[in-house]
Amino acid sequence: MHMPFAAVPFRVPITAHRYLLHTVAGRPIRALARSAGCHASTVLRQIHRVETRRDDPLVDAALAALARAYSPPAPDLIGRAPAQDHAAMPQQPQSPETASFERQALIVLRRLSDPAAVLAVAEQMEKAVVVRGDAAGESTRTAVVDVEIAKAMALNDWIACETPGRVSRYRITAAGRAELRRRLAEAENRARARSDDGFSEAQTPFGASGARPDTAGEGGARRARYCRAESPITLLARRKDRDGLPFLEEGLVRAGERLREDFELAQIGPRTTQNWDRFLTGGHRDGTAGTAPYGPGAARDRVARALADLGPGLSDVALRCCCYMEGLEQAEKRLGWSARSGKIVLRIALQRLSAYYEQDSADTLVG
Structure with missing residues (x-):
């Protein structure tokens, strides 16, 4: 399938995809509904929700960047896509950029799962930081991430702006926690497949992907162990x-x-x-x-x-x-x-x- 975001290393939500088809490519809402196999009011609500989310600085910047690089597919290549809000468009085989995004996003989601943690994003800065506060009012930096990664996470509704301003603060959402659980479950399943000597679908051991090889014994088989929150x-x-x-x-x-x-x-x-x-x-x-x-x-x-x-x-x-x-x-x-x-x-x-x-x-x- 022709992809409208060939250079984007992250999953573009179907809602954002339809929003850009309507606002950038000028595709009528009824045509989008017919392609998706849903009612026009469903697509209208999705587009309206994306528009209201543009008050979020990261979401607005992500949509603006996607609009500049957007080339809509031909009508007969749009096909049917899942209608749920957080469904993602199909992606090409994973590139090094996509793998890097996946690793960084997992680190940030894991850090933000701490109730006292927030993601701080300053205007015109290329990096964002995850900080965790304590009872004494001190803040500890626990992660640093590219702002482009933060934009993608906000667009996917994994994080939401709690305090906008020159330094905006973001917290993990329910969708972000669900994504973190899904990723950790998949990682555990891959680790179990390796330890059980089955037909493993795991991509790489710890040395390449960041998961820790857990030693079963001296000279024994290794099994990846993944971090808790x-x-x-x-x-x-x-x-x-x-x-x-x-x-x-x-x-x-x-x-x-x-x-x-x-x-x-x-x-x-x-x-x-x-x-x-x-x-x-x-x-x-x-x-x-x-x-x-x-x-x-x-x-x-x-x-x-x-x-x-x-x-x-x-x-x-x-x-x-x-x-x-x-x-x-x-x-x-x-x-x-x-x-x-x-x-x-x-x-x-x-x-x-x-x-x-x-x-x-x-x-x-x-x-």
Whole structure:
């Protein structure tokens, strides 16, 4: 089928497709209804809803960009399409750009699933950031994403503008949470297919796609493990110590989130074969030679340096709990530690990690 958005790396909702067919290509609503096999009032409501959503800065920018690059298909090639609001037009085989969008969108949806998280988008900026607030009023940056990715997510109704302005704030919608659940379920199904030695439809292992290879045993088969909405350190930070104070200070949580942010940023972009398991106890350690200050390559170098600074033992628990998102009980079992000892070692690792980041920032300023 001829695609009207050949250069677009994301799914264009059928409602937006019909809106552009009507407003850009001048296709009558009744003709669109006949092609879709639905009543004209249904198409009219869809077009009206898209028009009202243009008050959202990201939605308006996405529709404007699509309108500029739009070339409508011939009438006999439109065909019938699902009528539900969030159905997407068929896409061509996945390109590297599409794969990159899918990975970044999953990271953002996962971050925004935290009730305290918002996506902040500033005017005329190329990047948007996900920040998570805490009880003390402090904000922690948990992800950075291209504004073009944010536009596509808003157009698909995965995020909605809560506070428009020079810095607009977005939160995940019910449709976004449903999309996140669907993607995580698909990932788990692919992982199960690999572990069961069936006819797998999975595309790539962790080294290329960002999912963590979960070791079944020494030399055993690997199974991908996917992150939950909250990290183990976020859950641990809610606990209190014997004095009634938070078990993890906010600075330690920020250090763990920074490591995870770099770890996930390292999975974006060209597919790589990075083997993080070399930082686990007994693994081979070597230096890194990356020089670029930005991008996935630089993120890999930052993670490698941080883990190397932690050393054996501490890097084990940091990598498993902060990056692989393993729970403390599972990490203790895999590392052969006694019960309830993992949280103490993790806190020590986060203290060392926080000190490393502070020293690294100081060295950068001096340099």
